[in-house]
Amino acid sequence: MSPEKLRITVLVDNHAAPGLTAEHGLSLLIDTGRHRILFDTGQGPALAANAPALGIDLSRLDTLVLSHGHYDHTGGLPLVLGSSDHIAVYAHAGVVQPRYSIRDGQARLISMPHEAMAALDRLDSDRLHWVPTPVWLDSTIGLTGPIERRTRFEDTGGPFFLDPEGSRADPIVDDLALWVRTGEGLVVCVGCSHAGLINTLNQIRRLDPDRPIRAVIGGFHLVAASEERLAHTVAALRDIAPRSVMPCHCTGDGATAFLKETLGAMVQPASAGMTFQF
Ligand SMILES: [Fe+2]
Numbered sequence: 001m002s003p004e005k006l007r008i009t010v011l012v013d014n015h016a017a018p019g020l021t022a023e024h025g026l027s028l029l030i031d032t033g034r035h036r037i038l039f040d041t042g043q044g045p046a047l048a049a050n051a052p053a054l055g056i057d058l059s060r061l062d063t064l065v066l067s068h069g070h071y072d073h074t075g076g077l078p079l080v081l082g083s084s085d086h087i088a089v090y091a092h093a094g095v096v097q098p099r100y101s102i103r104d105g106q107a108r109l110i111s112m113p114h115e116a117m118a119a120l121d122r123l124d125s126d127r128l129h130w131v132p133t134p135v136w137l138d139s140t141i142g143l144t145g146p147i148e149r150r151t152r153f154e155d156t157g158g159p160f161f162l163d164p165e166g167s168r169a170d171p172i173v174d175d176l177a178l179w180v181r182t183g184e185g186l187v188v189c190v191g192c193s194h195a196g197l198i199n200t201l202n203q204i205r206r207l208d209p210d211r212p213i214r215a216v217i218g219g220f221h222l223v224a225a226s227e228e229r230l231a232h233t234v235a236a237l238r239d240i241a242p243r244s245v246m247p248c249h250c251t252g253d254g255a256t257a258f259l260k261e262t263l264g265a266m267v268q269p270a271s272a273g274m275t276f277q278f
């Protein structure tokens with residue numbers, strides 16, 4: 001069964017339409033007609049500003065999916081959980097672990113903020129669903145669970161560690177993606193693609209074979225990608241051949257321009273305030 005319609009609205013992104021708030025973060029509203037799902041929350045402030053500005057009532061959400069535990073995807077948890085008394089949350093249990101980004105010897109805590117963890121802690125246990133393996137939210141909406149890292153050219157995309165000394169690399173095991181079956185094919189939402197964009201799309205092709213990938217939207221985390229990684233990513237996207245590729249958030253302006261240059265009209269950069277229909 002395909003959803004009657006699928007509308008994806010970008011609520012939070014690093015870039016925003018005039019009148020909306022931009023922020024380093026991501027939040028997508030996925031409306032399938034039967035479900036209103038929020039995919040990530042941004043850091044919080046942009047969601048608080050943009051949801052009312054776009055006429056989106058957070059109390060009408062039925063599901064919140066967290067792509068991974070970074071602060072720029074989970075900071076709005078208190079706002080979202082405070083807006084709805086029935087929302088169900090889906091995430092990998094690794095979202096709550098402490099984690100750091102280390103640049104020039106300086107460790108920065110980039111985990112889920114304490115207030116967000118406290119909000120998650122207060123949630124009734126029957127509304128909190130840990131996702132250790134793939135799960136279907138209904139017959140048309142899937143969550144990958146942990147994504148196999150098979151390509152040779154992809155990594156987590158940054159200097160991510162589980163300790164402030166930088167002795168344990170953070171594989172970001174909690175990274176997951178969501179996809180929706182539409183009449184036109186599979187529409188994929190990614191948070192930061194820390195598992196690698198191509199690993200993510202390939203995982204979904206293994207989980208839901210026989211249907212083409214129609215589109216992919218979200219952060220591709222190519223901001224620090226080598227030329228080699230970009231070239232391999234473009235070649236793989238040509239092979240997978242989605243009709244639309246909508247990079248935003250942590251893809252990076254340079255990588256977005258490169259994707260546009262090499263893949264042409266298929267690439268439609270997304271920003272807060274945009275809605276895509278399938
Ligand atoms: Fe991010």
Ligand SMILES: [Fe+2]
Binds near residue numbers: 068070192194
């Ligand atoms: Fe991230």
